[in-house]
Amino acid sequence: MKNETEYLADTSVHYFVPKPEGREAFLYYPICVGYYDCRPNYRLQRNVSSGYMLIVMLTGTLEYQTRRSRGEAGAGQALFLDCSAPHFCAAQGGCSFTFIHFAGAQSRSLYEEIEAKGGNLIRMLSPNTMHESIGAMLFEMRNNRRMNEARTSALIYNMLMELLEASGAAGKGQRENHLVDQAIDFIHSHLMEPLTVEDIAASVGYSASYFSHMFTGEMGMSPYRFVVKSRVDQAQLLLKTTRLSVQEIAFRTGFNSAANFCYTFRQIAGVSPHEYRKGAI
Secondary structure (H helix, E strand, O other), X not given: OEEOHHHEOOOOEEEEOOOOOOOOOOOEEEEEEEEEEEOOOEEEEEOOOOOEEEEEXXXXXXXXXXXXXXXXXXXXXXXXXXXXXXXXXXXXXXXXXXXXXXXXXXXXXXXXXXXXXXXOEEEOOOHHHHHHHHHHHHHHHHHXXXXXXXXXXXXXHHHHHHHHHHHOOOOOOOOOOXXXXXXXXXXXXXXXXXXXXXXXXXHOOXXXXXXXXXXXXXXXXXXXXXXXHHHHHHHHHHHHHOOOOHHHHHHHOOXXXXXXXXXXXXXXXXXXXXXXXXXXX
């Protein structure tokens, strides 16, 4: 793998994971797992390697090119790549994402099924679930320097099942109301900014009152609640996988103060950010 590490912020982290010798045929196993906070002009180019790379976007956009497709991955989307084929990624502006490079078990069959139906770029129904799974692996590596092989294999398998569903390869993967999907994309792409219901409604061309009713009916929570929950979900990932201060995480996830962040975090997570980071859950 060739990348320009000078374009990675100090908050970036990755771990190489020992191979489960003799059990590769029936376990999904990570080769490398990480969180990258990229500065503008970050590049990654791979010619021929092994395994598969799953990149789940947090903020910003990442351009990509494979033999079969090219495009731009944004917040809430997953980029799924075959590492045995040449591919290229680049960030014109800053961006951040979690990733896992993995292999084993039925990796090739599942990759081919997902890529055939959804392509390399897949809009995730629940991107925070994917971030949490990768975050759990990073947390385990950071604290224990090893992973439970069976539990990790199950996490990877569940992520692949989510990709199958989102790609449509496992049946219907998208909500009927595509305006809600568009609104969620807008929310994930603007979490660091002040967001009002009016802003979100305007992004899909509706009044705030009508949009709130539509969104709540589809998602089971108000747009405001969804924004707050998404911010706390992202904060949980950053607490698990980086050494950013609580104040920095507060501002990176759209809170206007560390005090407001800590209060809201405890209301939703049940513990303080410091307790969560120490593994008190």
